[in-house]
Amino acid sequence: MKESNVLESIKEKKVNLRASEEKVANYILTHWQEVLHLPITEFAERVGVSEATVVRMCKKMGFRGFQELKITLAMEKIQPVKTVHQAVQEGDNLETILKKVFSANIRAMEATLNILSIKELERAISAILSARQLQIYGVGGSGPVALDAQHKFMKTGIPTVAYIDSHMQAMSASILEPNDVVIGISASGSSKDIIDALTLAKKRGATTIGITHYAKTPMDKVLDIKLSVSSEETFYRTESTSARIAQLSIIDALYIGVALRRLDKTIENLKLTREAIVPKRF
Numbered sequence: 001m002k003e004s005n006v007l008e009s010i011k012e013k014k015v016n017l018r019a020s021e022e023k024v025a026n027y028i029l030t031h032w033q034e035v036l037h038l039p040i041t042e043f044a045e046r047v048g049v050s051e052a053t054v055v056r057m058c059k060k061m062g063f064r065g066f067q068e069l070k071i072t073l074a075m076e077k078i079q080p081v082k083t084v085h086q087a088v089q090e091g092d093n094l095e096t097i098l099k100k101v102f103s104a105n106i107r108a109m110e111a112t113l114n115i116l117s118i119k120e121l122e123r124a125i126s127a128i129l130s131a132r133q134l135q136i137y138g139v140g141g142s143g144p145v146a147l148d149a150q151h152k153f154m155k156t157g158i159p160t161v162a163y164i165d166s167h168m169q170a171m172s173a174s175i176l177e178p179n180d181v182v183i184g185i186s187a188s189g190s191s192k193d194i195i196d197a198l199t200l201a202k203k204r205g206a207t208t209i210g211i212t213h214y215a216k217t218p219m220d221k222v223l224d225i226k227l228s229v230s231s232e233e234t235f236y237r238t239e240s241t242s243a244r245i246a247q248l249s250i251i252d253a254l255y256i257g258v259a260l261r262r263l264d265k266t267i268e269n270l271k272l273t274r275e276a277i278v279p280k281r282f
Contacts (some may be wrong), residue, residue: 006073007032010061020049021057028069038073039190039217040066051218067190101241104231108242109249111230115214116250124225125257127207131181133159135201137169138185139193145185145211145247152255154275157265169197178205186210187229188245189217198222211247227254 003136007029014025022121027047028035035043043066048156055065088100128134134153138146163169173182182201184194186189190211198208199222207224214228227250231243259266 006061006069006076013061014089016278017057017060020053021060023047023049024054024057025181028073028242032077033240036078039213039215041189041216041220042229043217054216073079104242105245108229108231112228112246112249113182115228115230117226117228120225120227120254121257124209124227124254125261127209128153128158128223128254128258129261130179131158131207132177132179133161134181134183135172135176136160136183136185137163137173137194137197138162138164139166139169139191141244142185142187142191142194142247146183148248149183149185149251149255152251153258155266155269156255156258156262157260158258166193166197166271169193170200173197173200173204176201176206178202180204180206182206183209183211184223185247186212186217186219187247189213189215189219189230191219195219195222209232211250212239213243257273 010025010029010266014022014029017025023045026214027043028081029110038046040051040054044054047054058066058069061069063072088097102243108159132150136149136153138144146162146164150160153160161172176182180201182198184198186194189210195218196209198219202208202222208222209225209227210219210223211227211229214230219225228244229250231246
């Protein structure tokens with residue numbers, strides 16, 4: 001089926017679907033461009049069905065789930081170059097590419113600044129300040145963001161570790177305590193590995209913080225605190241470049257918020273860490 005046109009296949013097969021599944025099919029047929037940009041939770045809510053119904057319909061079409069359907073549909077309908085970056089066109093010269101990349105990143109940061117809740121940011125800072133330990137989880141493109149967060153927060157004196165391996169995330173989350181804090185990073189909010197680890201952490205009583213897309217996503221269900229990211233990039237892409245810049249900016253804001261309230265300790269640690277790496281530079 002996947003070699004044939006996705007929309008044509010849905011039209012042909014929807015007669016064999018349940019009523020609720022047919023609602024999903026009809027929405028995709030009439031709003032396919034919108035669908036490409038939606039996480040499954042937001043999509044299910046708009047259609048008026050459960051997420052399980054969405055997945056079931058996708059499987060009946062021959063896909064493993066909603067994400068695979070979107071990726072295949074995008075490959076059919078969207079210019080291939082758009083899977084590299086949303087704004088670029090084939091034939092763009094280097095100066096044009098540079099301007100488009102920077103413009104997309106700036107817009108993502110401005111959009112994130114406008115939708116990010118100061119109240120939620122304050123709650124996240126307070127939770128981290130009182131944490132016995134801070135753990136940060138990210139996979140794929142969010143992995144480097146998690147490592148960057150570890151690099152910063154270790155200087156505050158709060159025991160901090162980042163895990164970018166899903167097995168390590170699961171094992172670590174399973175032995176957390178109620179006064180621990182976990183930050184999960186996912187541009188789409190649909191990363192199963194991150195959601196599974198946060199679910200374990202939440203069951204252990206740890207505070208869960210998510211840095212993820214502002215739309216309703218599966219990740220929301222396991223979060224105590226949500227720090228929302230906005231970018232123009234779509235949900236059918238495997239990596240999100242401008243969203244990553246916004247994620248890093250949120251990490252910076254969190255770190256500075258914590259550091260200013262642990263100023264003496266942070267300054268002392270900054271001095272010690274700088275002295276430790278002096279021999280490593282010419």
